[in-house]
Amino acid sequence: xxxxxxxxxxxxxxxxxxxxxxxxxxxxxxxxxxxxxxxxxxxxxxxxxxxxxxxxxxxxxxxxxxxxxxxxxxxxxxxxxxxxxxxxxxxxxxxxxxxxxxxxxxxxxxxxxxxxxxxxxxxxxxxxxxxxxxxxxxxxxxxxxxxxxxxxxxxxxxxxxxxxxxxxxxxxxxxxxxxxxxxxxxxxxxxxxxxxxxxxxxxxxxxxxxxxxxxxxxxx
Amino acid sequence: xxxxxxxxxxxxxxxxxxxxxxxxxxxxxxxxxxxxxxxxxxxxxxxxxxxxxxxxxxxxxxxxxxxxxxxxxxxxxxxxxxxxxxxxxxxxxxxxxxxxxxxxxxxxxxxxxxxxxxxxxxxxxxxxxxxxxxxxxxxxxxxxxxxxxxxxxxxxxxxxxxxxxxxxxxxxxxxxxxxxxxxxxxxxxxxxxxxxxxxxxxxxxxxxxxxxxxxxxxxxxxxxxxxxxxxxxxxxxxxxxxxxxxxxxxxxxxxxxxxxxxxxxxxxxxxxxxxxxxxxxxxxxxxxxxxxxxxxxxxxxx
Numbered sequence: 427x428x429x430x431x432x433x434x435x436x437x438x439x440x441x442x443x444x445x446x447x448x449x450x451x452x453x454x455x456x457x458x459x460x461x462x463x464x465x466x467x468x469x470x471x472x473x474x475x476x477x478x479x480x481x482x483x484x485x486x487x488x489x490x491x492x493x494x495x496x497x498x499x500x501x502x503x504x505x506x507x508x509x510x511x512x513x514x515x516x517x518x519x520x521x522x523x524x525x526x527x528x529x530x531x532x533x534x535x536x537x538x539x540x541x542x543x544x545x546x547x548x549x550x551x552x553x554x555x556x557x558x559x560x561x562x563x564x565x566x567x568x569x570x571x572x573x574x575x576x577x578x579x580x581x582x583x584x585x586x587x588x589x590x591x592x593x594x595x596x597x598x599x600x601x602x603x604x605x606x607x608x609x610x611x612x613x614x615x616x617x618x619x620x621x622x623x624x625x626x627x628x629x630x631x632x633x634x635x636x637x638x639x640x641x642x643x644x645x646x
Numbered sequence: 647x648x649x650x651x652x653x654x655x656x657x658x659x660x661x662x663x664x665x666x667x668x669x670x671x672x673x674x675x676x677x678x679x680x681x682x683x684x685x686x687x688x689x690x691x692x693x694x695x696x697x698x699x700x701x702x703x704x705x706x707x708x709x710x711x712x713x714x715x716x717x718x719x720x721x722x723x724x725x726x727x728x729x730x731x732x733x734x735x736x737x738x739x740x741x742x743x744x745x746x747x748x749x750x751x752x753x754x755x756x757x758x759x760x761x762x763x764x765x766x767x768x769x770x771x772x773x774x775x776x777x778x779x780x781x782x783x784x785x786x787x788x789x790x791x792x793x794x795x796x797x798x799x800x801x802x803x804x805x806x807x808x809x810x811x812x813x814x815x816x817x818x819x820x821x822x823x824x825x826x827x828x829x830x831x832x833x834x835x836x837x838x839x840x841x842x843x844x845x846x847x848x849x850x851x852x853x854x855x856x857x858x859x860x861x862x863x864x865x866x867x868x869x870x871x872x873x874x875x876x877x878x879x880x881x882x883x884x885x886x887x888x889x890x891x892x893x894x895x896x897x898x899x900x901x902x903x904x905x906x907x908x909x910x911x912x913x914x915x916x917x918x919x920x921x922x923x924x925x926x927x928x929x930x931x932x933x934x935x936x937x938x939x940x941x942x943x944x945x946x947x948x
Contacts, residue, residue: 501858504857516852528852529856531656532856532862
């Protein structure tokens with residue numbers, strides 16, 4: 427599903443976030459990315475979603491060379507990837523269901539069908555009672571679940587999560603990790619950047635440890 | 647195709663909501679556009695009305711040929727012969743007695759004419775040339791003026807010609823002004839849309855992250871621009887309607903003083919539709935320029 431071959435990412439100014447990374451993630455795998463902050467976890471995820479382009483090397487997703495993808499093809503790549511952000515990136519000018527329906531609007535789906543699917547996903551993350559609420563009135567955990575709902579609504583084969591439990595207390599974090607386990611069980615490929623060791627221990631799965639731009643294979 | 651239509655519909659309703667969400671800003675922009683459009687629009691209407699005034703004058707321009715009071719019978723004879731040539735369509739002789747009688751009956755001037763001890767009017771011919779082009783009229787008038795026994799010729803269409811020439815200049819002016827104000831329209835729209843893009847920066851960034859194409863992001867802004875332009879056109883219509891209502895009475899009074907039933911005419915439906923279409927187009931264009939530029943900046947700032 428995902429493969430990195432000799433990938434280096436150097437930011438303008440000379441900071442090298444990733445150095446000659448080689449890795450491969452199979453379809454249906456659950457992978458944790460660990461490492462101290464600044465180790466390159468976010469950069470790695472951004473390379474997969476073509477938010478950043480590698481300085482050198484090849485990043486390929488589902489057989490596509492993502493680093494060389496023309497600008498106009500990138501939106502279509504992203505529609506197959508669910509992105510979950512630590513800061514949620516919700517839109518506060520619209521209610522919960524409008525946030526979730528946005529990716530389907532972008533894909534040009536029938537509005538009624540979109541709303542039905544959005545409601546189903548909102549139910550799955552336990553926010554059905556809040557569907558008309560403004561996201562700003564939700565708690566941190568609820569906002570994170572809303573972000574997950576939005577990532578899931580277009581039924582992506584690949585889910586990338588950057589510190590999904592970073593700002594949450596233990597109870598909420600456990601909820602969300604349990605949700606990820608469910609997605610993993612239905613065959614979604616998950617890459618989760620986290621330093622929440624309890625979550626890794628609870629879910630098991632493969633761990634890739636990033637250290638100063640290098641990757642080390644590990645296991646929980 | 648269905649997806650495309652859905653996108654259009656979605657963008658259209660989104661644009662309506664965005665306009666409605668900022669009623670004051672939308673109104674002010676529309677007003678600025680309306681004032682800008684009403685200048686060339688008003689001039690265009692004024693010229694159209696002037697043109698109509700000129701067109702009300704006799705369709706077949708005539709040359710009045712006034713004879714010298716001391717013209718001999720032979721001279722009068724040769725003038726009459728000249729007027730039978732093929733370049734003259736019709737020529738009517740108006741003896742001075744008849745002219746005086748007509749004057750006395752026509753314009754309540756009987757008192758004055760009755761007081762005259764002798765007839766001050768000359769004998770005259772009213773001549774209609776074969777072709778009514780301005781050059782031909784001038785040529786015939788000049789030629790007749792040189793005949794012996796002719797005191798002067800008077801080209802009745804002269805002032806209409808002058809008016810036409812002035813209107814032609816005015817018309818060029820309208821197009822120049824319209825061009826300038828079209829640019830102003832694009833600038834006003836572009837500026838309004840730029841402000842909206844900045845307000846919606848987060849939405850644009852998030853939409854891009856979840857797979858929105860630039861076209862998807864641009865579309866509602868383009869609709870807003872076009873609607874904004876349309877509202878501007880309507881505002882211009884309002885401005886001109888008010889101006890027309892204010893001007894109607896004085897214009898009709900002035901026309902009445904000249905003994906004319908002239909009155910101001912509003913624009914035709916086609917003209918209204920054309921102006922609204924153009925304002926919408928320029929609003930759209932301003933939005934396109936602004937959004938495309940802003941999207942590039944958002945990209946760079948990522």
